[in-house]
Amino acid sequence: MSAPVQETTEQAAQRQKPQSPRRAVRIGICGLGTVGSGTVNVLARNAEQIAARCGRAVEIVQIGARRDNPACDTSALNVTREIFDVAANPEVDILVELVGGTTVARELVLAAIANGKHIVTANKALIAEHGNELFAAATEMGVTIAYEAAVAGGIPIIKSLREGLVGNRIQWLAGIINGTGNYILTEMRDKGRSFAEALAQAQQLGYAEADPTFDVEGIDAAHKLVIMASLAFGIPLAFDKVYTEGISGISSEDIRYADELGYRIKHLGIARRTEQGVELRVHPTLIPQRRLIANVNGVMNAVLVNGDAVGPTLYYGAGAGAEATASAVIADIVDVARTLEAFPDQRVPAAGVAPGNQNGASVLPMDEVVTSYYLRISAQDKPGVMSQVAKICSDQGISIEALIQHEPAEGKALVPVVILTSRAKEARLREAVAQIETLDTVEGEVVRIRVEPLG
Numbered sequence: 001m002s003a004p005v006q007e008t009t010e011q012a013a014q015r016q017k018p019q020s021p022r023r024a025v026r027i028g029i030c031g032l033g034t035v036g037s038g039t040v041n042v043l044a045r046n047a048e049q050i051a052a053r054c055g056r057a058v059e060i061v062q063i064g065a066r067r068d069n070p071a072c073d074t075s076a077l078n079v080t081r082e083i084f085d086v087a088a089n090p091e092v093d094i095l096v097e098l099v100g101g102t103t104v105a106r107e108l109v110l111a112a113i114a115n116g117k118h119i120v121t122a123n124k125a126l127i128a129e130h131g132n133e134l135f136a137a138a139t140e141m142g143v144t145i146a147y148e149a150a151v152a153g154g155i156p157i158i159k160s161l162r163e164g165l166v167g168n169r170i171q172w173l174a175g176i177i178n179g180t181g182n183y184i185l186t187e188m189r190d191k192g193r194s195f196a197e198a199l200a201q202a203q204q205l206g207y208a209e210a211d212p213t214f215d216v217e218g219i220d221a222a223h224k225l226v227i228m229a230s231l232a233f234g235i236p237l238a239f240d241k242v243y244t245e246g247i248s249g250i251s252s253e254d255i256r257y258a259d260e261l262g263y264r265i266k267h268l269g270i271a272r273r274t275e276q277g278v279e280l281r282v283h284p285t286l287i288p289q290r291r292l293i294a295n296v297n298g299v300m301n302a303v304l305v306n307g308d309a310v311g312p313t314l315y316y317g318a319g320a321g322a323e324a325t326a327s328a329v330i331a332d333i334v335d336v337a338r339t340l341e342a343f344p345d346q347r348v349p350a351a352g353v354a355p356g357n358q359n360g361a362s363v364l365p366m367d368e369v370v371t372s373y374y375l376r377i378s379a380q381d382k383p384g385v386m387s388q389v390a391k392i393c394s395d396q397g398i399s400i401e402a403l404i405q406h407e408p409a410e411g412k413a414l415v416p417v418v419i420l421t422s423r424a425k426e427a428r429l430r431e432a433v434a435q436i437e438t439l440d441t442v443e444g445e446v447v448r449i450r451v452e453p454l455g
């Protein structure tokens, strides 16, 4: 063993000398809507604490905003309508992209990267659809892209996946990652509202995206899911491969039957690692009422992540809103600021996988996915219907695990028959449903909702 090296007096003095404060990190914010205004407000309110934690002050040197009336005080700030000026401003270290959309936002971010700026963004569509290209550009320029605010608002799920769970092989994750959808399903269940009424209410409260089909048809959730899956499984972003089904077909009747069976209907984004490939799917799902995540209601988000070492972990919080999202934007600004002078390879990698690496990118086709199913069949109240349905299922290797059939309502010829099936491949189940729909005794389409035990 070598002898300990003796510290010289000069070295000790150097060590004890108070460090001179590091210069402020200079940010440029593009977009002053809900999240932009929230970010300006929280940065001002908590400036001292943020500077202490960051080891340097955070200074807003320029704001690019194309519209008036922000919900924050900009009187002392340098505001321009030309957002591309922010990307070119030599004073800016970090460009905070909060303009939304994918066209201008992509050009803005690429311009800023080309000018050597780090990026913080809350834009899930941008990362999900163009992330592979943007990460490659950032790597080339030795800058980073931080996007905590893109997924589940204020919940630090990106940091958890990338850092907190880094020692795990993540097996699956499942999340309620669209607050609007969760609000609608909760209102339908708790207040008996129709889908349309609950959606109108969510829009009034400002939860829904500009185009609410992004929320109710699962596109917003699909954006967030691919970002999490990329980090969890170390695969490239594959937005075009996500199976996406919305909640517009869910009825109050199904919510009641699910309750009767001991389940809740939630709109989930699910990513699972299998031998054959990665499952990437967004759809309404029956989950057992006893699971914590089944009790996440209203506009709240939650993500359940199952790692081989840690087991199941649950992250819960506000998935949208000005200050909740600002919380994540500022966490990213602080993270980037802390490593501003570091070499690129000393930073936590931004992407789930090195640009250009396609390993593990194979996504399992939906036909191969195995789940259980809730089926609701409108059948005539005649002898033999149940045995016909049971035979079709059994011919496809599917067994019936639970069944509800109440007496028909007075004067009604049709009765709803509700079935929970065993686990089966999607293709088998689809074939069984197609055959059930051709029976003379069955009317209309069979309602089908996937079931996940999440345990």
Ligand code: HSE
Pocket: 152, 153, 177, 178, 179, 180, 181, 207, 208, 209, 215, 220, 319, 320
């Ligand atoms: N419309 C989104 C939601 C906002 O309802 O969750 C945050 O992405």
